[in-house]
Amino acid sequence: xxxxxxxxxxxxxxxxxxxxxxxxxxxxxxxxxxxxxxxxxxxxxxxxxxxxxxxxxxxxxxxxxxxxxxxxxxxxxxxxxxxxxxxxxxxxxxxxxxxxxxxxxxxxxxxxxxxxxxxxxxxxxxxxxxxxxxxxxxxxxxxxxxxxxxxxxxxxxxxxxxxxxxxxxxxxxxxxxxxxxxxxxxxxxxxxxxxxxxxxxxxxxxxxxxxxxxxxxxxxxxxxxxxxxxxxxxxxxxxxxxxxxxxxxxxxxxxxx
Amino acid sequence: xxxxxxxxxxxxxxxxxxxxxxxxxxxxxxxxxxxxxxxxxxxxxxxxxxxxxxxxxxxxxxxxxxxxxxxxxxxxxxxxxxxxxxxxxxxxxxxxxxxxxxxxxxxxxxxxxxxxxxxxxxxxxxxxxxxxxxxxxxxxxxxxxxxxxxxxxx
Amino acid sequence: xxxxxxxxxxxxxxxxxxxxxxxxxxxxxxxxxxxxxxxxxxxxxxxxxxxxxxxxxxxxxxxxxxxxxxxxxxxxxxxxxxxxxxxxxxxxxxxxxxxxxxxxxxxxxxxxxxxxxxxxxxxxxxxxxxxxxxxxxxxxxxxxxxxxxxxxxxxxxxxxxxxxxxxxxxxxxxxxxxxxxxxxxxxxxxxxxxxxxxxxxxxxxxxxxxxxxxxxxx
Numbered sequence: 001x002x003x004x005x006x007x008x009x010x011x012x013x014x015x016x017x018x019x020x021x022x023x024x025x026x027x028x029x030x031x032x033x034x035x036x037x038x039x040x041x042x043x044x045x046x047x048x049x050x051x052x053x054x055x056x057x058x059x060x061x062x063x064x065x066x067x068x069x070x071x072x073x074x075x076x077x078x079x080x081x082x083x084x085x086x087x088x089x090x091x092x093x094x095x096x097x098x099x100x101x102x103x104x105x106x107x108x109x110x111x112x113x114x115x116x117x118x119x120x121x122x123x124x125x126x127x128x129x130x131x132x133x134x135x136x137x138x139x140x141x142x143x144x145x146x147x148x149x150x151x152x153x154x155x156x157x158x159x160x161x162x163x164x165x166x167x168x169x170x171x172x173x174x175x176x177x178x179x180x181x182x183x184x185x186x187x188x189x190x191x192x193x194x195x196x197x198x199x200x201x202x203x204x205x206x207x208x209x210x211x212x213x214x215x216x217x218x219x220x221x222x223x224x225x226x227x228x229x230x231x232x233x234x235x236x237x238x239x240x241x242x243x244x245x246x247x248x249x250x251x252x253x254x255x256x257x
Numbered sequence: 258x259x260x261x262x263x264x265x266x267x268x269x270x271x272x273x274x275x276x277x278x279x280x281x282x283x284x285x286x287x288x289x290x291x292x293x294x295x296x297x298x299x300x301x302x303x304x305x306x307x308x309x310x311x312x313x314x315x316x317x318x319x320x321x322x323x324x325x326x327x328x329x330x331x332x333x334x335x336x337x338x339x340x341x342x343x344x345x346x347x348x349x350x351x352x353x354x355x356x357x358x359x360x361x362x363x364x365x366x367x368x369x370x371x372x373x374x375x376x377x378x379x380x381x382x383x384x385x386x387x388x389x390x391x392x393x394x395x396x397x398x399x400x401x402x403x404x405x406x407x408x409x410x411x
Numbered sequence: 412x413x414x415x416x417x418x419x420x421x422x423x424x425x426x427x428x429x430x431x432x433x434x435x436x437x438x439x440x441x442x443x444x445x446x447x448x449x450x451x452x453x454x455x456x457x458x459x460x461x462x463x464x465x466x467x468x469x470x471x472x473x474x475x476x477x478x479x480x481x482x483x484x485x486x487x488x489x490x491x492x493x494x495x496x497x498x499x500x501x502x503x504x505x506x507x508x509x510x511x512x513x514x515x516x517x518x519x520x521x522x523x524x525x526x527x528x529x530x531x532x533x534x535x536x537x538x539x540x541x542x543x544x545x546x547x548x549x550x551x552x553x554x555x556x557x558x559x560x561x562x563x564x565x566x567x568x569x570x571x572x573x574x575x576x577x578x579x580x581x582x583x584x585x586x587x588x589x590x591x592x593x594x595x596x597x598x599x600x601x602x603x604x605x606x607x608x609x610x611x612x613x614x615x616x617x618x619x620x621x622x623x624x625x626x627x628x629x
Contacts, residue, residue, distance in 0.1 A: 059473065062480040073564055080563040081570075091305035093369030094406040099285055101301045141575060143562060145475065146409065146452035149575050150369050211303040211406055222563055250472035252479065257563040322451060323460035351457065411452055 067254035074256055076190050080221035083139045088153040090204050094211050095144065095225065096181065097245065105210040106180050106231050113216065117236040120167025127215045130201060133157045133165065138196050143257060144225040154219040156200035160193045168237045176242035177218060180231035186242035187220065187227055191256065196221035224255040285410035286320030286366055286375040295363035295376055302366055302405025309333050310398030312372070316352055317345050317365070320373045322411040326352045327374060327382065333402070334359065334393040341402060344388050357388040366407040373407060423532050423614030427495060432610055434488045439589065441467060441481035446586055448474025455583045486553055509539045531609055532617060541592060548588040555582040
C-alpha cells in the first residue's frame with residue numbers, strides 16, 4: 001500500500017468523507033459532469049492534471065458507479081483458484097501502511113473481539129472461543145492493488161459461520177472491522193458470506209505471527225489485499241457505509257476480484 | 258504521405274522517449290539507525306523463520322521504488338564465529354553475472370519471495386571482498402533461519 | 412473498379428470515425444499515463460520507474476481512479492469502433508489486403524528515402540500493418556485489463572494468459588506496443604499536418620464508390 005509518508009501533501013481524508021454522501025446522492029449528475037470534465041481536461045492539459053475538486057469529485061463518482069458494477073459482476077458461487085500446500089510462501093509477505101518496525105503486537109491472552117450493530121449476540125469473543133468454532137483452510141492468492149501477489153495458506157473461522165453463530169442480520173449491507181493498528185475496513189455482505197472469506201487464525205498451519213495480524217485477521221479470496229484488515233478488534237454489521245483506511249484516501253471501496 | 262517512415266521513427270523514438278531509470282527514497286526498508294547493530298535491527302523487524310533452501314535463487318533488491326536488482330541468493334554460509342551470511346552475486350546485470358560477495362543475513366530482509374539489502378548501500382557492497390569459501394560451511398537447505406521483514410519500498 | 416454508380420459523397424474519415432478517434436486518443440492518454448502511476452508501486456522491469464511528470468494521478472489511488480474511469484471510455488468507444496468498422500466494411504476497406512511482399516517493398520522504399528504517394532486515401536502496407544497491430548494491442552489491453560480487474564470472476568481468462576503476474580506482463584507489453592504506435596503515429600501526423608486536418612474535418616472526398624462485400628481495393 002501507499003505509505004502515508006508520501007506524498008507530503010497527502011489527500012485530506014476528512015474532506016473526502018464529508019463529500020462522500022453528497023457525491024453518492026448526486027451520482028448521476030456527477031457522472032455526467034465527470035465524463036465531460038474528464039474528456040475536456042485531458043484534451044486541454046494532457047497528463048499533467050492536478051486535482052481540482054471537480055475532477056476529484058468526478059473520479060469518485062465514477063469510482064462509486066464502478067463499485068455498483070463490481071457488485072453486479074460478483075458471483076457469490078464463483079470460487080477463486082486454490083493451490084497445493086507446497087506452493088505456500090513461508091513466511092508471507094508483510095505489508096501495512098507503516099513499516100514493520102512500527103508493528104504493535106497484540107496480547108492474545110487479554111484480546112477480545114467486540115461485536116456491534118445488527119448482531120443479536122454481542123458478547124465479546126476470546127481467542128479460545130474462536131478456536132473452538134469450526135475451522136476451514138484455504139490456499140489462495142493474495143493480490144495487492146499495487147500489483148504484487150503471493151500464494152498463502154490460511155486457516156480460520158469462515159466469516160459466514162461466525163456471522164450465523166452471532167445472529168447477525170445477513171441481509172445487512174456491510175460488515176465493518178476495527179483493528180488494533182487503526183486500519184478500519186469494510187466489505188459488502190455478499191463477500192462476507194463467500195465460502196473463501198475467513199477470520200484467519202493460522203498461516204501455513206501455525207498460529208498467525210505478530211506482523212501478519214495475530215490473533216485474527218480477515219482473509220478473503222474475493223477482494224484485493226487492502227480489504228484484509230489485520231489485528232481485528234471489533235466487527236460491526238451495518239447498513240451505513242463504513243468506509244475504510246485507504247478508501248478515505250481515494251482508493252475504491254468495493255475492490256472485488 | 259510518408260507513413261512508411263513508421264519503422265525508422267518507431268525505433269528511434271521508442272528509445273529516445275523511454276522513461277528515465279529513476280529511484281527514490283522510501284520508508285519501507287529503511288537502514289538501521291546509526292549505532293545499532295545488525296542483530297538489533299533485525300530484532301526490530303519481527304524476524305520470521307524461513308527455510309534456507311527456499312532462499313536460493315531469490316532476487317535481492319535495493320530498497321528503492323524502482324526495485325533495482327542487486328543480485329541473487331547463491332548460497333547461505335556460516336563462518337567459524339557462527340555468523341550467517343548470504344552469498345550473492347553482485348555487480349552483474351538483472352541478477353546475472355557479477356562476483357560473489359557475502360552479506361550478513363542481518364543486513365537483509367524478506368520482502369515476499371524476494372530479499373532486500375537494507376543495511377548497506379550498493380556503493381558499500383561494491384567495497385565488499387569477493388567471497389571465499391575458506392573457513393565457512395554451507396548452511397543446509399533444510400535448516401531454518403530467522404530473517405527480518407520490511408514492507409514494499411515506495 | 413470503374414463503376415459509374417452514383418453514390419453519396421464519402422469522406423476519408425466520416426464524422427463517426429473522427430469522433431471515435433479523438434475519444435480514443437484522450438482515453439488512451441488517460442489509460443497509459445494513469446497506468447504508469449499504478450505500475451510504479453510494483454515494477455515489472457526492475458529499475459524502470461515512471462517519473463511524476465509522466466504520471467496521471469497524484470499518487471497510486473488517483474492513478475487507479477483515473478484508470479478505472481478511463482477504461483469505460485476506452486472500452487465502450489473501442490467496441491463501438493470495431494462494430495462500426497466491421498459493419499460498414501471500413502476496416503476491411505482501409506486495412507486489407509495486406510501482403511508480406513508489399514510490406515517488404517515499403518520498407519525497402521523507406522530505406523531508400525523514397526517517400527510514397529501523397530494520397531491520403533490509400534494506406535501503404537506498413538501503415539496497414541501498424542494499424543492492425545494497434546487494434547490487436549488494444550484488444551489485448553481490454554482482455555488483460557479485464558483479467559487484472561477481476562482475476563477471480565474471470566479466472567479462466569487469467570489462466571489463458573498464464574497466471575496473474577503473466578497477465579501483468581502482457582498488459583505492460585501491450586502498453587509498450589501502443590506507446591510505440593502512438594509516438595510514430597503522432598510524429599508522422601505532425602510531419603504531414605494535412606492528416607491531422609483530415610481527422611478533424613473529414614479529409615478528401617473519396618472518388619470510388621463504397622466497395623461491395625468481397626470486392627477489395629488494391
